[in-house]
Amino acid sequence: MAKTELNRKIDTETEVEDSTNLKGTLASVMILGAILIITWVGLYMLFLSR
Amino acid sequence: MHMHKFEKIWLIFGFGALLVFLTVIGVSAFYLGNQPPSCLATIDPEKVDTTAPFDKPGLKKVEGKEWDYELVFVASAFSYSPARVEVPLGAKVKVIATSKDVMHGFQAAGTNVNMMLEPGYISEVVTTFKNPGEFLIVCNEYCGVGHHMMHSMIEVVE
Amino acid sequence: MNIQAKLKVDPRDGKLAMAHFYVFIVALAIGGLAGLLQTFVRSGKFELPFGIGYYQLLTLHGVVLALVMTTFFIMGFLHAVVSKTAGTYTNRQRTLGWISFALLTIGTIMAAIMILLNEASVLYTFYAPLQAHAVFYIGLTLVVVGSWVGSAAVFMKYGEWRKANPGQSSPLLTFMAVITLMMWDIATIGVATTVLFQILPWSLGLVETINVGLSRTLFWYFGHPLVYFWLLPAYMVWYAVIPKIIGGKIFSDSLARLSFVLLLFFSIPVGLHHQLVEPGIDPAWKFIQVILTFLVVIPSLMTAFSLFATFESYGRSKGAKGLFGWFKKLPWGDARFTIPFIGMLGFIPGGAGGIVNASHQMNQLVHNTIWITGHFHMTVAFAVILTFYGVAYWLIPHLTGRILTKKMNKLAMIQGITWTIGMLFMSTSMHIQGLLGGPRRSAFSDYGGSAQAAEWVPYQIAQAVGGSILFISIILMIYVFINLAFFAPKGEQEFPVGEVAKGAEKTPLVFDNWKLWLGISAILIVFAYTLPLIDLIQNAPPGSKGFKLW
Numbered sequence A: 001m002a003k004t005e006l007n008r009k010i011d012t013e014t015e016v017e018d019s020t021n022l023k024g025t026l027a028s029v030m031i032l033g034a035i036l037i038i039t040w041v042g043l044y045m046l047f048l049s050r
Numbered sequence B: 001m002h003m004h005k006f007e008k009i010w011l012i013f014g015f016g017a018l019l020v021f022l023t024v025i026g027v028s029a030f031y032l033g034n035q036p037p038s039c040l041a042t043i044d045p046e047k048v049d050t051t052a053p054f055d056k057p058g059l060k061k062v063e064g065k066e067w068d069y070e071l072v073f074v075a076s077a078f079s080y081s082p083a084r085v086e087v088p089l090g091a092k093v094k095v096i097a098t099s100k101d102v103m104h105g106f107q108a109a110g111t112n113v114n115m116m117l118e119p120g121y122i123s124e125v126v127t128t129f130k131n132p133g134e135f136l137i138v139c140n141e142y143c144g145v146g147h148h149m150m151h152s153m154i155e156v157v158e
Numbered sequence C: 001m002n003i004q005a006k007l008k009v010d011p012r013d014g015k016l017a018m019a020h021f022y023v024f025i026v027a028l029a030i031g032g033l034a035g036l037l038q039t040f041v042r043s044g045k046f047e048l049p050f051g052i053g054y055y056q057l058l059t060l061h062g063v064v065l066a067l068v069m070t071t072f073f074i075m076g077f078l079h080a081v082v083s084k085t086a087g088t089y090t091n092r093q094r095t096l097g098w099i100s101f102a103l104l105t106i107g108t109i110m111a112a113i114m115i116l117l118n119e120a121s122v123l124y125t126f127y128a129p130l131q132a133h134a135v136f137y138i139g140l141t142l143v144v145v146g147s148w149v150g151s152a153a154v155f156m157k158y159g160e161w162r163k164a165n166p167g168q169s170s171p172l173l174t175f176m177a178v179i180t181l182m183m184w185d186i187a188t189i190g191v192a193t194t195v196l197f198q199i200l201p202w203s204l205g206l207v208e209t210i211n212v213g214l215s216r217t218l219f220w221y222f223g224h225p226l227v228y229f230w231l232l233p234a235y236m237v238w239y240a241v242i243p244k245i246i247g248g249k250i251f252s253d254s255l256a257r258l259s260f261v262l263l264l265f266f267s268i269p270v271g272l273h274h275q276l277v278e279p280g281i282d283p284a285w286k287f288i289q290v291i292l293t294f295l296v297v298i299p300s301l302m303t304a305f306s307l308f309a310t311f312e313s314y315g316r317s318k319g320a321k322g323l324f325g326w327f328k329k330l331p332w333g334d335a336r337f338t339i340p341f342i343g344m345l346g347f348i349p350g351g352a353g354g355i356v357n358a359s360h361q362m363n364q365l366v367h368n369t370i371w372i373t374g375h376f377h378m379t380v381a382f383a384v385i386l387t388f389y390g391v392a393y394w395l396i397p398h399l400t401g402r403i404l405t406k407k408m409n410k411l412a413m414i415q416g417i418t419w420t421i422g423m424l425f426m427s428t429s430m431h432i433q434g435l436l437g438g439p440r441r442s443a444f445s446d447y448g449g450s451a452q453a454a455e456w457v458p459y460q461i462a463q464a465v466g467g468s469i470l471f472i473s474i475i476l477m478i479y480v481f482i483n484l485a486f487f488a489p490k491g492e493q494e495f496p497v498g499e500v501a502k503g504a505e506k507t508p509l510v511f512d513n514w515k516l517w518l519g520i521s522a523i524l525i526v527f528a529y530t531l532p533l534i535d536l537i538q539n540a541p542p543g544s545k546g547f548k549l550w
């Protein structure tokens, strides 16, 4: 009985943390990622064209 | 250590992108031979003028090699020999260069020909001049008071 | 601990830190003036007076800003941070701090005199076989030794804290200071080796020739971590100070530590990415270090996530809605936040450019072009320096018992934004000119009337415009600095130290296990460098005599 209690507690805790709303953060870093990829691909194309 | 679900997604995404970059340049370098200039041959920097091929700088047609021409440059403060050279359009050329004194750079502006010249080492790169016109060779490593005067010219002609 | 966290930095430690900051501001003024004149010369419309050489000036600029200004700011900042978070220095530790300061200062003066006498126009990288006066190298050696002595003070304080608090994880900022200095000490072994065993004997005439390839490789073993020595203190501020300034929480203490440990691992065994187009090094080894270089991107990706998460969590706690609503809730009027924040944004194009530079054969596109100069002005002279300005706005009044007034805050905002505009002008035009083939480290030249070189001139003029705006910003910074150090109203300026959210998970103790971190770091370094170094020694060409070509 005690054991299940303990498990449940940990579960809810992680859940709470994961449900912190970080959608804006994900969107922001994805924009950052896009900038990295665009820069790299653009310059790789320039490299190939020369 | 707990990591937010979104951070995991982000790191997997970022790691994946880096892996793709590395794979592209790695395959290009190791399977297609597009390595950066990394020649391992050495030379006595005080005997450059008497050591082949640097005793005769300039363009030479060669037979039976993967490239059609060899273009030999000798760099010293603050000039290149030859100071001007014509190269046929579309020819595959191996550029071979070295320095007689300090570090110099060797870059054909607007192309991928860009390498360091280090006293004691020979630098090589194979390239095809795809576009006609004049390509300025600049020294892009500081070599002394005349560094910005140090240049040469490759003219790609049809 | 908690009581301690409320305390001010002890005035005696404050004096030590302030001594560093005085040199910082003088270095900024001198180096900035040199930078301004460089952009003028490069515009083609101006010639230097009094027989000053362009490369003499450039040596001064590089040494004074990249080596001296940064080192003084960082050592002063780390002393203050450690004294604040791990406790006041003992007399012994403080004495070490002062010895370190004295060595740094004497070394700087020696190097500066040689540069002014035109005996050392070898640029801040002093590549052999250009040969400067021995006193220049001795001066730089003293700077390095001085930083070692300073780091000893920090390590001692850290050790003392650990003993007094068994079973507890060390204060985050102190931990980060220790990582930064560990990395620095390991890295400087490379440059110390080439200077003490190769360059000094050769410049003193004890030996005739030098192994150029080996010397360069030892230099770059140090040269890349050097840039992380600049960056890590900025990361310390972003991770652990900015959250407090905005009134939020540190996103995760453990992940912050993890990213610092990864930075320690991967910032050192990567120096060959500065030598990608040079002879004498097998391309396979270059590529191995390229892979390691890419791995050092990971902790920066983590950093980006943590920072955005801190901002978003804070904004949402203030009731922000929607995907980006939190952005509006940030304290945009506060220079202590806004100016470093602009720096963070600058690190995005800076990092993107860095990945390109490190991409093995793609380095041929940019190597030693003025793109590179644009790149490190974006990363160091923009992202890092704006963060340092942001620190100066609160740390200097904190240490001098004054406050940052509303009026000074406004001026600080103008100062930071002027810097932003100037640097965007200069760095962007440098990036473009570099892709067009324009070389770095070069005075104005028409290259024999070349059409390509003529295309570069408008960009060089744009750099002079940027340089002028930057110089205005430096004058403002000097004004703000003097105000905060001597004239601002007396009061208590907060030293912001971020905290983790209530109920956050406990930081695992493994992070204070230095045997583990140093062991892994050593293995990576030995792996990445042993064979290339053996190669450079065994297959070395005849050595080079010294040249003085200026």
Ligand code: HEM
Pocket: C031, C032, C033, C035, C036, C038, C039, C042, C058, C059, C061, C062, C065, C066, C070, C123, C124, C125, C370, C373, C377, C380, C381, C385, C439, C440, C441, C442, C443, C466, C467, C468, C470, C471, C474
């Ligand atoms: C007023 C602000 C600044 C201006 C106008 C400026 C301008 C310049 C210019 C024009 C160059 C050299 C171009 C060439 O390659 O010939 C240069 C190089 C350099 N700058 Fe700055 N800069 C400024 C601030 C900074 C700061 C704050 C730092 C470092 C923290 C810095 C570090 C460097 C370094 C390391 C070099 C390279 C020197 C070399 O190649 O030997 N600069 N800067």
Ligand SMILES: [Cu+2]
Pocket: B104, B105, B139, B140, B141, B142, B143, B144, B146, B147, B148, B150
């Ligand atoms: Cu040169």
Ligand SMILES: [Cu+2]
Pocket: C223, C224, C227, C273, C274
């Ligand atoms: Cu690097």
